[in-house]
Amino acid sequence: MNDHITGRDPVPASSAHLKSELLEQLAEDSLPRGELAEARSHLEACRRCSAEFEAFQSLFAALGELPRYAPASGFEDAVMARVQIAPQESHVLAWLKRLMPSSRRGWAMVSVAAAAPAIPIIAMIAWLLSQPLLSPLTLWQWGVLRTQSISQATFAWLVDQTIGSGLFGWAEASYATIQAIPVGALGGALGALAVAIPLSAWGLVRLTRKPVGSVTYAN
Amino acid sequence: MNTLDLIHSTDHDLVRFARTGSEKAYRELLDRYQRPVFSLIYRMVRDRELAEDLAQETFVKVFNRLDSYKPKYKFSSWIFKIASNLAIDTLRKKEPKTVSLDGSTYAQTTEEMERTRIVVASKDRNPEELLEARELGRELEEAIGELRVEYRTAVLLRHVEGRPYEEIAEIMEVPLGTVKTYIHRGRSELKEKLAHLRIET
Numbered sequence: 101m102n103d104h105i106t107g108r109d110p111v112p113a114s115s116a117h118l119k120s121e122l123l124e125q126l127a128e129d130s131l132p133r134g135e136l137a138e139a140r141s142h143l144e145a146c147r148r149c150s151a152e153f154e155a156f157q158s159l160f161a162a163l164g165e166l167p168r169y170a171p172a173s174g175f176e177d178a179v180m181a182r183v184q185i186a187p188q189e190s191h192v193l194a195w196l197k198r199l200m201p202s203s204r205r206g207w208a209m210v211s212v213a214a215a216a217p218a219i220p221i222i223a224m225i226a227w228l229l230s231q232p233l234l235s236p237l238t239l240w241q242w243g244v245l246r247t248q249s250i251s252q253a254t255f256a257w258l259v260d261q262t263i264g265s266g267l268f269g270w271a272e273a274s275y276a277t278i279q280a281i282p283v284g285a286l287g288g289a290l291g292a293l294a295v296a297i298p299l300s301a302w303g304l305v306r307l308t309r310k311p312v313g314s315v316t317y318a319n
Numbered sequence: 320m321n322t323l324d325l326i327h328s329t330d331h332d333l334v335r336f337a338r339t340g341s342e343k344a345y346r347e348l349l350d351r352y353q354r355p356v357f358s359l360i361y362r363m364v365r366d367r368e369l370a371e372d373l374a375q376e377t378f379v380k381v382f383n384r385l386d387s388y389k390p391k392y393k394f395s396s397w398i399f400k401i402a403s404n405l406a407i408d409t410l411r412k413k414e415p416k417t418v419s420l421d422g423s424t425y426a427q428t429t430e431e432m433e434r435t436r437i438v439v440a441s442k443d444r445n446p447e448e449l450l451e452a453r454e455l456g457r458e459l460e461e462a463i464g465e466l467r468v469e470y471r472t473a474v475l476l477r478h479v480e481g482r483p484y485e486e487i488a489e490i491m492e493v494p495l496g497t498v499k500t501y502i503h504r505g506r507s508e509l510k511e512k513l514a515h516l517r518i519e520t
Contacts, residue, residue: 121503155510162459163478163509168354169361171371176349179375183382186340194339202390 118142118149127156193308330394338385345382352395353378355480356402362475363406365464373409377402393486400490403472410468455516462512470505477502 118139125131126139143150201207228234262268278286325333325347336344356377361370381388381398388397463471469491476482476490488498 120507124503124506155514156506159506159510159513160478162455162513163474164481166456166459166479168358168479170354171357171374175353175357175371175375176346179349179378179382180342180345182375182379183345185342185345186338186385197339198335 117146118153120152123149123153124156127153127160331390334385334388334390334394337382348382348394349378352398355395356398358479359399359472359475360402360406362460362463362479363403363468363471364409369409373405374402377405380405392489395482396486396489399476399480399482400492403476403490407468407472455513458513458516459509462509465512466505466508470501470508473498473501474505474509 122139131139143153201210228239229236325343333344333348357370357374360373361367364370380401472491473487476487484495484498488495491498
């Protein structure tokens with residue numbers, strides 16, 4: 101390649117031969133635009149560089165035409181016979197996993213989103229503490245008192261709602277109905293429930309953990 | 320997950336499905352990469368039987384380590400890295416076998432020889448052109464086989480697999496500048512070796 105610089109072909113006196121790297125880039129269509137026009141005009145004037153450029157072009161075309169070979173038949177099965185396939189997950193679990201962030205950045209974003217509501221609260225507490233008449237102790241006492249009164253009000257409201265909803269009336273009616281059922285039938289129903297509840301619990305466990313049975317690799 | 324969905328899935332999705340136990344996802348990955356991986360290894364070690372073993376080893380290694388796959392890298396980079404490392408390690412451990420362009424040295428029958436022969440397939444050409452192309456293909460394969468293993472790997476990844484320089488650097492675990500040097504030197508050597516042939520695009 102070095103003898104290129106002192107080429108004997110008719111080239112404009114001002115320009116030396118183009119470097120191989122540049123000709124390769126040109127043949128690969130990766131030469132920066134700014135250098136393109138100059139390189140092309142040189143190729144038109146220089147037979148040696150033009151020949152080398154064409155040689156690269158031909159080489160790249162020939163390399164690009166090389167086929168991809170296929171391994172022998174049975175290759176896939178031979179591989180699969182040695183692969184330990186992970187136990188199959190239920191669709192629900194797979195769907196839940198897909199919702200989870202897959203990268204550290206994803207986890208960071210979720211954490212920020214979860215912490216966002218806490219920011220104004222922290223800011224408010226900081227502001228309150230900066231007030232001259234408030235100390236951390238008085239703020240704590242105020243917080244405890246407020247929490248107590250809110251809890252009591254909520255509890256009273258819940259009790260009121262429960263009584264108002266007629267739930268107790270329904271419970272009384274249900275008790276009277278159960279009393280009217282013959283003892284034998286009641287025992288049978290309870291027995292059926294005793295079987296059905298563990299059965300459905302077992303079914304739920306099976307649904308969430310579904311191991312792969314025997315796997316066959318035949319086509 | 321049906322087969323059509325898998326065909327249209329990205330490599331990353333297929334890895335995720337495989338991790339949840341989908342055998343079809345493993346098979347789709349195999350389908351996508353068995354030819355590229357096998358071709359790369361075959362051209363590196365120049366022995367079909369050995370290439371089959373190494374390609375199998377590559378897939379088994381990759382599939383059994385899917386949990387350690389980092390999605391920030393391309394799956395193709397990962398599998399090519401394992402494939403080329405296995406091939407390079409094997410080449411370093413043993414003296415490379417004599418190149419046999421007429422087929423595997425293990426081939427016993429004419430049929431096996433034909434099946435394992437290295438031939439460049441050509442389309443839409445008359446018999447003379449076909450002969451020329453075949454000759455070029457044979458010489459090219461031979462010239463590639465004579466390159467230093469680093470040049471060979473880089474040139475194959477660039478021109479046969481069409482991988483960008485950055486990905487080749489990732490696969491070969493060398494700086495980008497080194498990859499450019501490998502490819503430049505490999506190409507220059509190939510051009511010199513094939514200079515006696517009349518190459519037409």
